[in-house]
Amino acid sequence: MPQFVDQARIFIKSGKGGDGHVSFRREKFVASGGPNGGDGGKGGDVVVVVDNGLNTLSDYHFGGKYKAENGDEGGQNRCTGKSGADIILKVPEGTVIKEASSKKIIADMSGDNKRVVLLKGGRGGNGNMHYATSTMQAPKYAQPGQPAKELEIILELKVIADVGLAGFPNVGKSTFLSKVSNAKPKIANYHFTTLTPSLGVVDLPDAKGFVVADIPGLIEGAASGAGLGHEFLRHIERTRLIIHVVDAASTEGRDPIDDIYAINKELSNYNADLGQKTQIIAANKLDMLSEEDANNIVEKIRKEFEPKGVKVFPLSTITGKGLKELLYYVSRTLVEMGDKPMVYEQEFDPEVELATTTESFTVTYDSKSHEYVVEGPKIEKMLGYTNLDSEKGFIFFQKFLEDNKILDELEALNIQEGDTVRMYGLAFDYFRNADTIKQAEESSNTDFNEENFGDEDFDKEDFDNSEID
Structure with a gap:
């Protein structure tokens, strides 16, 4: 199984256009033939395509240079040079391509964007056959091919999911995903057990299904680089709704309300838009409390967050209690929010931005x-x-x-x-x-x-x- 890689930095370069050729007809019984230098071939393009069989950027993990072929020079007898071959970069759906220095978005390989030409190859130069006139019958110059274009880019995979699971390590997110979907994440009582984002499809009778993404558990300071969770926060940027799973039984000695505020702070610190997304709180691990204690803690959480528009659901991922109610509520909420996928707009157009430099x-x-x-x-x-x-x-x-x-x-x-x-x-x-x-x-x-x-x-x-x- 390939290593999961969700970010890579690479150098790309299109092909240079072939130069036009300077030559003249030289045939028997033709004393002074006219110009017959052919045009140069077009340089190859740098093209990115979505490959649905990929779910990682591991092919680009070690960076490297990816270059299209140059066009060949034109030839005698009006022969056009061979065009350079394109270079095709295959990426998983959801890959966002950014210009490396400015971090501006060039393309988001999501939705209808299945194939994008990042850099166009240079046009081939005209041969000297184009420059013959009545007053200039033997032009001794041809047009050079257009130069290649080059760029350093960052590839970032942001998975395509409707719902993201957020929460501290060991609050039951992986168990939740395994119970409600077809996903089979690794489950164990260790921090950062989930080292790759896990996707699961939730199918519901008589209701619209949805895709859930589980990311590694966060810790305080994750958005600033602490722990591993910050490396995967990009994978819930596209989600339309966040299920905040919290350990309502305080099995590790933390207060569940403090946990919720701490995680929300991390989300906002990483990306302000994440902190504004619609949230649902899943008060988990209630099977570890008495009925009275479970009711008390759920009521306390509801009193704190439901006045702020955040719905709270009591549940146990071990027994399955409360899962059905939560899932149908999520389905209805997503329907109300609409089906428009989140696709990032282009901020950097290489054809425009590189025109001044080339x-x-x-x-x-x-x-x-x-x-x-x-x-x-x-x-x-x-x-x-x-x-x-x-x-x-x-x-x-x-x-x-x-x-x-x-x-x-x-x-x-x-x-x-x-x-x-x-x-x-x-x-x-x-x-x-x-x-x-x-x-x-x-x-x-x-x-x-x-x-x-x-x-x-x-x-x-x-x-x-x-x-x-």
């Missing part, structure tokens, strides 16, 4: 080479789209640097006229030319044709930034 750039100074270095996916993409051999393409390049405040960042690093700026494999001498920027701005409203520019190497793609932003 399209960003950095501007630094390399003191060893005495060069200013501009890098980042946005820069790489721009260079892939722009024909820097064309005069007007270079004007567009200059305007791009201006619009994206890259020139401002270079000047903030105290760059001087004539200093070298390196962008991947290209190096430029720095000159801040206001006339060039102005010319670029005026050109943006001009029809792109050979007559306007007198430049055989310039075409509309030289100045097209539509896919960079």
Whole structure:
């Protein structure tokens, strides 16, 4: 039987899109064939799916990196590169996926959410066959594939149940679950006997059944990390109702009313919403008291809590007395509360949140080479789209640097006229030319044709930034 694991931290990464290819037709009797470089393949996605055969996150217990395949580069003869394979992460139903640093929810694999694409693979780059025009018949550049996206995430299993059992250790929760459902939890007189959440289905004649979750017994300070109970409190966060099982016979010397207040404090300290959930008190172990003493303690508990809207049921999980009344009351209460399952809303959308980082750039100074270095996916993409051999393409390049405040960042690093700026494999001498920027701005409203520019190497793609932003 696999170890029960309900939390894991892993690193995921989608596949990079394959680069477009640069090639030209080379056939017998064809003196100068046109461009035929194919497109790059799409990178693989990172996909999470619900596997109903799983009830633990043990497959991810030791963390690790989970990466989709990169797309292949395009080929000659207009051949598109092979797309990278997706990576499929299988999780049990009820798994909540969070961004690791912010703890914001990306997806809740509950309800209708059976399959979610966490990170999309990069789009493949266009081959040079896309850039041939009447004025640019031999384009020698292609578009790079979109970069991969990566993220560190936390997987948290929060079991799907209607009712949660809360209470101190040894108050009879496991016995209660075994008597009212099909669950077979371990039962013994030891603290934290239940080391995994136990789920049981309660079937009732002529009434709607429900699912009950038993978690390890709590102790004071559990919400702050004491004991083991706090590790499992997440499993009653989804429940619509809590049955608070209390040792009404005080077999371990504690006062049952004090116990109830102590456990409720732990629930509220862990999650304020838990403290506000509808509660029912099950005053257990009354078979260990005389009838008179049992009636007295039940009356005392009722006097304390029923004015606050908390129903109290006397029972014995050993003899079964009082269980039927409690279960039918729970069923009616759940029906009145409605059947809408608790599914956590998305708080972190990787497509939106990672867009700014994957399209960003950095501007630094390399003191060893005495060069200013501009890098980042946005820069790489721009260079892939722009024909820097064309005069007007270079004007567009200059305007791009201006619009994206890259020139401002270079000047903030105290760059001087004539200093070298390196962008991947290209190096430029720095000159801040206001006339060039102005010319670029005026050109943006001009029809792109050979007559306007007198430049055989310039075409509309030289100045097209539509896919960079």
